[in-house]
Amino acid sequence: MDxxxxxxDHRVARLxxxxxxxxxxxxxxxxxxxxxxxxxxxDEKPKRVAPMQLQRVRNVATNPNVSLIMDDYDxxxxxxxxxxxxxxxxxxxxxxxxxxxxxxxxEKYEQYRAMSxxxxxxxxxxxxxxxxxxxx
Numbered sequence: 755m756d757x758x759x760x761x762x763d764h765r766v767a768r769l770x771x772x773x774x775x776x777x778x779x780x781x782x783x784x785x786x787x788x789x790x791x792x793x794x795x796x797d798e799k800p801k802r803v804a805p806m807q808l809q810r811v812r813n814v815a816t817n818p819n820v821s822l823i824m825d826d827y828d829x830x831x832x833x834x835x836x837x838x839x840x841x842x843x844x845x846x847x848x849x850x851x852x853x854x855x856x857x858x859x860x861e862k863y864e865q866y867r868a869m870s871x872x873x874x875x876x877x878x879x880x881x882x883x884x885x886x887x888x889x890x
Contacts, residue, residue, distance in 0.1 A: 755888050760837050761787050764824040765862075769794065771813035771820050771843070779809055785822070786858035792822060792839060792879040793855035795871055805875050814843045820879055835888035841879040852876055 769783045786793045796805035805811065814820065820843045825836035846852040855876045860866045 755835060755886065757837055757884065757886055758789065760835070760886070761824065761839070761884075767822045767824040769810060769820060769822050771810050772817045773809070773813055774816045779813055781810060783822075784859075784863055786855065786862050788854075788858060790881060791851075791855075792841070792881065793859060794877040794879070795856070795859050795866065796875045796877065797866065797869055797871060810877070811845060811875070814845065814877065818842045818844060822879060832889045835886070837884065837886040839879065839881045840883040840885070841881045843877050843879045846876045846878050851878065 765784065766782055767785055768780050770778055770780045773779050783794045796808065796811065819840070821838055821840050823836055823838045826834060828834060846855065855878065856866075856871055859871070859876075
């Protein structure tokens, strides 16, 4: 398995954060990966609260340790595979890294090209550990 390609090319992953009460919180996300950092936009899709009030953002504020998992499922279980990235998250509000993240996200997801994301936060995950498994 080419792990870098697996991470880079997957379109969706599941982000796990830890709530203040210690319970896990998992949400599906789209992301961009630059080989060391993962970026997740807090985009314009409808949400019940402001971006900085999202549960995942509040969780990162109290415990920045996160996991991100992307996987391949197939009824032929010889094709199963997954990669998990464990890391430390922070929220970017602006700056050069924020701009770089936007460019990567817009390159990967056409939907982001029409969204005004410059003033919206981006979650950055610094990858500390990569774990993977495949059936073959």
